[in-house]
Amino acid sequence: xxxxxxxxxxxxxxxxxxxxxxxxxxxxxxxxxxxxxxxxxxxxxxxxxxxxxxxxxxxxxxxxxxxxxxxxxxxxxxxxxxxxxxxxxxxxxxxxxxxxxxxxxxxxxxxxxxxxxxxxxxxxxxxxxxxxxxxxxxxxxxxxxxxxxxxxxxxxx
Numbered sequence: 001x002x003x004x005x006x007x008x009x010x011x012x013x014x015x016x017x018x019x020x021x022x023x024x025x026x027x028x029x030x031x032x033x034x035x036x037x038x039x040x041x042x043x044x045x046x047x048x049x050x051x052x053x054x055x056x057x058x059x060x061x062x063x064x065x066x067x068x069x070x071x072x073x074x075x076x077x078x079x080x081x082x083x084x085x086x087x088x089x090x091x092x093x094x095x096x097x098x099x100x101x102x103x104x105x106x107x108x109x110x111x112x113x114x115x116x117x118x119x120x121x122x123x124x125x126x127x128x129x130x131x132x133x134x135x136x137x138x139x140x141x142x143x144x145x146x147x148x149x150x151x152x153x154x155x156x157x
Contacts, residue, residue, distance in 0.1 A: 078143040104147035
């Protein structure tokens, strides 16, 4: 029993760590693109991207600044994110219970789901408020609400 509990906690932690790393990679990738050297700044092509970032400031395309839930012009792929992060515990895109509860047809309110995704539940589910923007979390809730048995899940419109 102890081994099972440890394994479960480890994989929940691992999922949160991977999600956090993905968000950091997205933000640093957007920052590096925004910090591309220009003749106007007098930056050399070999200049350190971190130094260039300090000169140019934060990127407007960063994941936290994207109000529409998109990044770099690409829409937020809720289905892919859910499959890669959430499906470890919420089986079949949340349509069946796994280590976590079934999410399809949840009697919980949208506000409850939003807060649980954002803040998590100590010892059970990590919070993803530092990984996803509020708009992206709203899209995840919308994705959950649109789940139907026997139908392939779709990104919310």
